[in-house]
Amino acid sequence: MKCAVHHSEAVGVCVYCGRALCAVCSPSGATQRLTCSENCATALAQNEKALSMLLQKHLQSVRINAFFYLLCGVLSIAGAFCANYYLPSPFLIWFCAGCGLIFSVSGIWQWLAARERGR
Ligand SMILES: [Zn+2]
Ligand SMILES: [Zn+2]
Structure with a gap:
């Protein structure tokens, strides 16, 4: 699986939208709860709160x-x-x-x- 942006090997997928992410894309370096952007992170947090x-x-x-x-x-x-x-x-x-x-x-x-x- 390749990263959607960098064409390098993906380390995971965004848990919200499912896009492939490499080490550069994952903001905090967290491995279990990857999100591709602030938007996805916020949406995920809101979903979990609800x-x-x-x-x-x-x-x-x-x-x-x-x-x-x-x-x-x-x-x-x-x-x-x-x-x-x-x-x-x-x-x-x-x-x-x-x-x-x-x-x-x-x-x-x-x-x-x-x-x-x-x-
Ligand atoms: Zn996402
Ligand atoms: Zn990337």
Whole structure:
């Protein structure tokens, strides 16, 4: 592969527009994140910023979901305990306890998944 400008051997391609670049073209000498021009570097930085903002928003909504799942889980388990005292019907108790368990587990699972991706 040859450099588009200098006809010497390319050391990489612009990560934004895909043009071949030689050692002279790559401004900072960085090897993994080559960009052919200021424009490409700026556009790339903006893209990444938008992407990370999108990811942050997504993670935030996952966290809110996880919180509500946990809340439902806690309420359902509380419901199972209340039913145990005030309305001792085995079906109601097991139903509430089962729902509570499922909600809690999915809440915790989502929370952990969001934490894992937030790093
Ligand atoms: Zn470029
Ligand atoms: Zn060049």
